[in-house]
Amino acid sequence: MDKFQFYLPTRIIFEKGCLSRIGEVASKYGKKCFLMTMGEFATKYGFTEYILEKISERELSVYLYDEVEMNPTEKGVNKITELFVDSGCDVIIAFGGGSVIDAAKAVSLLAKLGGKIGDYYFPNVVDKELYPIIAIPTTCGTGSEVTKYAIITEDETGKKKTVLGDTLLPRVALLDSNTLKYLTKGIISSTGADVICHCIESFTSNKRSPFSDMFAVESAKVAFECLPRAFNGDEEAKERMLYASCLGGAAINTAGTTAAHALGYYLSSRYHIPHGVATVMFLPHIIDYEMEAIKGRIEELSYGSRLNVPAEQFTMKLSEILNQVGVPKSLEELGIKVDDKDTIVQEGLSFRRNLENNPVKLEEKDLTTIVERAFKGR
DSSP, X not given: OOOOOOOOOOEEEEOTTGGGGHHHHHTTXXXXXXXXXXXXXXXXXXXXXXXXXXXXXXXXXXXXXXXXOSSOBHHHHHHHHHHHHHHTOOEEEEEESHHHHHHHHHHHHHHHHOSOGGXXXXXXXXXSOOOOEEEEEOSXXXXXXXXXXXXXXXXXXXXXXXXXXXXXXXXXXXXXXXXXXXXXXXXXXXXXXXXHHHHHHHHHSTTOOHHHHHHHHHHHHHHHHHHHHHHTTOHHHHHHHHHHHHHHHHHHHHHOOOHHHHHHHHHHHHHOOOHHHHHHTTHHHHHHHTHHHHHHHHHHHHHHTTOOOOGGGHHHHHHHHHHHTTOOSSHHHHTOOGGGHHHHHHHHHHOHHHHHTSSSOOOHHHHHHHHHHHHHOO
């Protein structure tokens, strides 16, 4: 049997309506809360007011920062860190999607250890105790509430950089499907695609283990069944996707991601394509390209997740699901310039952490073939 290590200290509370417990939970970690949101969504639908009310009921003080940017930048997290330090807060509440939770991790790190965020980029690993984070995801994707990763955009280059370490993990994740009620179809589609990438990439990665496989298979089973229903407004399916997202996050927290993420980062930083869509554009082509080497793993995932097709038909079924939720079929349809092909490849090659975790060693010529196929479409 494969040897493995598994570490997930995050306390997960999965319950419709559990947002009402935010004051109770926060009181266990501090007396002054720093609430981070992306503003318009949280305010428009009354979530900000509700959270502030529940915090005040526990006689905790709170500082509200509601201007977290999509795809947090070095400049952005530096600004928030200054405000956090000046506020005297001792616990961070991150209410939002992956961008908000990743920004909260960066703020917790910089406020506690000082320096610049660039000082902590991988291959550095954060291992010092940080300010506690309570993560409340508002999308059914990313899984950032249970991962040791934070993705930050480098100001000078616009490139995605990774900060990682076990102490970045939130202390608590409140998973309340009521926060998903107002999600647009586009957000459900893109974050759901991210869930699918997480479960497939982790299941085929070099760092996979029996424990990560367990999370990946269950995540895939739920996502394959529920994503189209969630896309069409089924509230119960949205709740199930929130569960699948958390499982996928737990899987990549141990097993990591692979080549699809390496190639997708450029689309997100250069074209501002939602992360899940950017990544899944390459995933079917990578699976087909590597099929000879990963056939057994793909078949195991197919039947374990109840997709129930031979490995050779896996990407066809995957494409059917992606088509049902409106994911573009090709990079051309997504609006990516063909002239950028070589840049996508070179940027992908720079993400060595992802490529070294890939089950097949991919060189420049391999990535070029995969990118060319992604331009043609699935």
